[in-house]
Amino acid sequence: MQRHSYLLVNLGLALLACVFFVASIYVGRGGELLVGKLHAIDETDRSLAWLILREVRLPRALLGLFVGATLGLTGAALQGLLRNPLAEPGLIGASSGAALGAVLVFYFGLAAGSAMLVPFGGVVGALLSLGILYLLAGRNPSIVTLILAGVAISAFTSALTSLALSLAASPYAVYEIIFWLLGSFTDRSMDQVRFAAPFMAIGAILVASTARGLDALTLGEDTAATLGFNQSSLKARAVLGTGLAVGAAVSVTGVIGFVGLVVPHLVRPLVGHQPGRLLLPSALAGAALLLAADLLVRLPLDGPEPKLGVVTSLIGAPFFLWLILRTRRETP
């Protein structure tokens, strides 16, 4: 029975992600649809509609799908690995570390401005942040230690990102701080998807491979060890996978907060508390949520699009407060 419903939940979430993916391709600024133009009589109109679809809408939708799945998946995995409901790539500093790495490569690297090498910078930045967090928080981190360490790393790397951009020999660097700290999918190109997607895929596979280990870990580290799970390999895979996937995602879209935090909490009531079983539905729900948020961003007609991180934070922050209230109710 439960297997059955698990499958149904996944199918439902996958369907939802698909619907938003298709909507992301067809719905434009102010809710304008592309369908009419694709069937236009005039051949030029039609070829231009295809050009927009192929080179503007498709990369954007693909990024929504991949980055959303990455954030949902890594959020769920980190919450399982650290046995902490607040763990999330953004909160523990991996995302802002990735942004710093990406910024350093993009504005100061040997191949400055080349989109190809930026994901490497993001990955290295995310991994360094995670390494420092691990050193700071120690072997068995309490919620407080972990969050404090994460907040410190986040604040520090965000400050360094802003500083780096202020010093960059780039005429628009100060504007671009907003992009790197709040994230956006606007006018990303297929090249960027191509360079980042392999890292996200490898990272996701590494993280997914930890599913059974994460389940065992709920029984405690020692029990998991007696069950034959190699602790250090498990952690290494989870952390490396997170670093690869989040690093590459952030290097293309900037830091998008709260998705990794909110999604596992939304999914848990549907599939239960086993971290291993949480991974797949979290990835699907993350993709659906981020694609939906990106559709919201397109609603205002005039002026520049609001940054995606603004929308996810508007959804995420109240959720975070609700989480605090619920935690207080449960532990009086």
Added chain:
Amino acid sequence: MKPIASLLAILIVASGLAPARAGEPAPKRIVSINLCSDVLALELADPGTVKSVFRVAADPEDSPVADLASKIPLNNATAEEILAARPDLVLAHRFSSPFTLSLVARAHVPVVQVKDASNFEDIRDNVRAVAAAVGHPERGEAWIARFDASLAASKRRPPAHPLRAVIYQDLGGAAAANTILGALLEHAGFENVVTAPSSGGFVNLSIEDLIDKRPDFVAVGVYRAKEPSLAHALLAHPALRDYIAGHARAVDLPAKLWTCGTPFITDIADRLAAARDGFDEPKRQASAD
């Protein structure tokens, strides 16, 4: 609206004429704190009388008079630096910090502000104001005469079938009709696809919006292309590249010629006129329409 406009006009005239009142000697220690006044001052003032210019004036990416500014001390437009140079005339922009200018005014140094030029008449006004302030109104008139002659040579009539054009630059901004770039497009016989006026001068246009407007001509504002920025990376977007390759003609316009509305924009007018003439000749590329 009307009284405000006339009040402004009086203020401009008053501030423009104040330092050049009859009998007063031409200023000997001029400090300019904005690129747009730097350009005019360096062209119009006696050599050696401009004691300091704004820091970007000597940068060839920003300034059309970088060579003239290369030996002049640069400033960051702070009151301390301005007053330390003991100026007898400060040239600034209407958008210069009012705090800085009020400090300068308290030291009883005359200040002349150029305005944000959004049409050709504004440019003439600015040239006259600065020429009068530096004590050489005749140089201003001569420069304006050259400017007008050059503009007359690059004037093009709009073709029977309108040529739709856009001036697109970093950050996805398209020049609005009420800017000097918009005026230049019209001057060269193009029809700006951006019809709405914008207080900021640029209208936000995503690549998708741009393709949707189907311009026949894309003039790309190029600013510091060699320095990495996401704003600039936008111009390399494959969709924009494909659109230009298949459906439009493009030309680059270096930012230093248009960031300030000065007579140097005639260079832009010439480039646009040449591009406009290109449309009369048979197309080199096969176009889809």
